[in-house]
Amino acid sequence: MNDIRHISTDELTEFLVQEGEQKFRAKQVYEWLWKRGAGTFAEMTNLSAALRQKLAENFTFQHTEIAAKAVSTDGTQKFIFRLHDGAQVEGVLIPSGGRVTACISSQVGCALHCAFCATGTMGFIRNLHFSEIFDQFMLMDRQARFAYDQNITNIVYMGMGEPLLNYEQVMESVRRITSPAGPGLSPARITLSTVGIVNGIRRLADDGFKPEVAISLHCADELKRRARMPVTEHQPLSQLREALAYLHEKSGKRITIEYLMLKDWNDSVEDARKLFRFCTAFPVKINLIEYNATDSGFQPSPEANMQRFIDFLESKNMIVNVRHSRGKDIDAACGQLVRSANQRP
Ligand code: SF4
Numbered sequence: 001m002n003d004i005r006h007i008s009t010d011e012l013t014e015f016l017v018q019e020g021e022q023k024f025r026a027k028q029v030y031e032w033l034w035k036r037g038a039g040t041f042a043e044m045t046n047l048s049a050a051l052r053q054k055l056a057e058n059f060t061f062q063h064t065e066i067a068a069k070a071v072s073t074d075g076t077q078k079f080i081f082r083l084h085d086g087a088q089v090e091g092v093l094i095p096s097g098g099r100v101t102a103c104i105s106s107q108v109g110c111a112l113h114c115a116f117c118a119t120g121t122m123g124f125i126r127n128l129h130f131s132e133i134f135d136q137f138m139l140m141d142r143q144a145r146f147a148y149d150q151n152i153t154n155i156v157y158m159g160m161g162e163p164l165l166n167y168e169q170v171m172e173s174v175r176r177i178t179s180p181a182g183p184g185l186s187p188a189r190i191t192l193s194t195v196g197i198v199n200g201i202r203r204l205a206d207d208g209f210k211p212e213v214a215i216s217l218h219c220a221d222e223l224k225r226r227a228r229m230p231v232t233e234h235q236p237l238s239q240l241r242e243a244l245a246y247l248h249e250k251s252g253k254r255i256t257i258e259y260l261m262l263k264d265w266n267d268s269v270e271d272a273r274k275l276f277r278f279c280t281a282f283p284v285k286i287n288l289i290e291y292n293a294t295d296s297g298f299q300p301s302p303e304a305n306m307q308r309f310i311d312f313l314e315s316k317n318m319i320v321n322v323r324h325s326r327g328k329d330i331d332a333a334c335g336q337l338v339r340s341a342n343q344r345p
Pocket of ligand 1: 110119195
C-alpha cells in the first residue's frame with residue numbers, strides 16, 4: 001500500500017472521486033496531512049467514519065517519531081527521530097531572542113566526510129523523503145509550543161546530511177513547509193546550508209529558490225580545504241565562487257558564509273585575507289562559528305586568534321557575526337550530530 005503522503009494531490013482527488021466523495025474532501029485530507037500534521041486517519045475528525053475507513057484500507061502512514069530528547073542548560077533541545085524503517089536522524093530546537101530555530105536533517109548520515117564533523121563519520125545511509133523532513137519540522141513545532149510557548153520561527157537545513165545531494169526531496173519539503181495551504185512559513189525564514197555543491201547552487205539559482213543560502217566554506221585556501229573536506233576536490237573554490245556570483249545575480253541574495261574557527265588551521269590573518277578575496281564577487285555576511293571539540297582532533301580557535309581574524313575582516317568593511325554554539329552539553333551543537341554505529345537500522 002502507498003503512504004498517503006507519497007501521492008500527489010491529483011491522485012488523492014482522483015481516488016476520492018472514484019470512491020464517490022466530493023472533490024473538496026481532498027482539500028480537507030491535504031490539510032490534515034500538511035497543515036495539522038496528522039499521523040493517523042482516526043484524527044481526521046471532519047471526515048465521515050466510512051471515509052476514514054476507506055482511507056485506512058487503501059493507504060498507510062510511514063511514521064516518524066521522537067525516540068529520545070535531551071534538554072540543554074541553555075534551553076536548546078536535541079531530538080532523535082526514529083523513521084519508519086528504524087533509521088535515525090537528529091534535529092535541534094534553539095530558542096534565542098524571541099526566535100525558535102529548528103535545525104533539521106536532510107539525509108541519514110552523510111557521504112562527505114568533512115574532517116571536523118561527527119556526522120561524516122557515520123557514512124551515508126540514505127536520503128530522507130520530503131515527508132520525513134516535514135515530520136521533523138512538525139514534531140519539533142509541537143515541542144516548541146510546549147517548551148517555549150511559541151511556534152518555530154526559523155528553519156536551518158543544517159542537521160545531518162548535505163541538502164543539495166538530496167535536491168528534489170529537500171525542495172519539496174521547502175514547498176510543503178512554505179505552502180499557504182500548509183504551515184505557511186515564510187521562505188525568508190528558511191536557510192539551506194551547503195558545503196558548496198556547485199551544480200546544486202546553480203540549480204537553486206535557475207529554479208528561483210526563495211530561502212536563504214549559507215555556504216559551509218570553513219577555509220578559503222584550496223589545498224587546505226580539499227585535505228579536510230574531500231568533496232571539494234571536485235568543487236574547486238574558483239567554480240564555487242562563480243556559482244555563488246551566479247546565484248547572487250539571479251536572486252539578488254546576500255550569501256551567508258559559515259566559517260568554523262579551528263585553531264591553527266584556518267584562523268590566521270592570512271586565512272582571513274583569503275576569505276576576503278573569495279568574497280569579493282558577491283555580497284556576503286560572514287558567520288564565524290565557535291567550534292565544539294569532537295573526536296576530530298581539531299581545537300577551537302583561541303580568543304586572540306579570533307579577534308585578529310575579525311579585526312582584519314572588519315577593516316575590509318565585511319559584515320561579521322560570531323556564532324556561539326548552543327547545546328554543547330547535549331552534543332547538539334554544530335558538527336556534533338551523529339548516531340553511533342549500534343544505533344543504525
Ligand atoms: S559538515 Fe555537512 S557535508 Fe560535511 S560531513 Fe558534516 S553533514 Fe556532511
